[in-house]
Amino acid sequence: MLRSFIPYARSGQVVGLFGGSFDPPHPGHVHVTLEAMKAFGLDRVWWLVSPGNPLKEHGPAPLARRVNAAKTVMRHPRVEVTDLEALTGTRATADTLAALRRLYPHVKFVWLMGADNLAQFHKWKDWRLIMDSVPVGVVARPGDRISARMSPAARIYAKYRIDGQARHLLGRAQAPAWCFINAPMINVSSTEIRSRGDWSGRVLPE
Secondary structure, eight states, rough: OOOOOOOOOOOTTTEEEEOOOOOSSOHHHHHHHHHHHHHOOOOOOOOOOOOOOTTTTSSSOOHHHHHHHHHHHHOTEEEEEOOOOOOHOSHHHHHHHHHHHOOOOTOEEEEEHHHHHHHHHGGSTTTTHHHHHHHEEEEEOOTTTHHTTHHHHHHTTTGGGEEGGGGGGGGOSSSSSSEEOOOOOOOHHHHHHHHTTOOOSSSOOO
């Protein structure tokens, strides 16, 4: 059974938002989260386990199953696993961000993504609104560096990019602002796990 809740954040805190279907959650998600929290000067990170991804043809596993698995995989005192999109009734990231900024007017949000998402970011609904609303932190994953850096979003917002050496400033930066960091990565993906038939409700070890 899924018990929904509104996570707590103090006024002035910087909270990273890491959204996705997490179908299934895996150690790569954990690694991106911890690297981003350290690199971008984040006080907390919230996982936003999505009810469904509008860019994917087939629906994910049930939300409660994915949230419970994510809570088992991601264990850190400054990271919360949430179903906030189900609570706010939003699916598109731009709409979710607008809802969260209304709920937490005195909290600074940073949107987090892997470099694979930056490569297709221009396909997201109201993607420019996202870039103009909150700072964006991008963590490179294996094989995604070149396509991400050459993406339409990266080119259009090139002048707003924060150098990697100043990455700790992203959390307090005024949007539009984004930063791309390279980090040692765990080469695993949810797609690969599903294709192997390893996503049967059990939790993957870290």
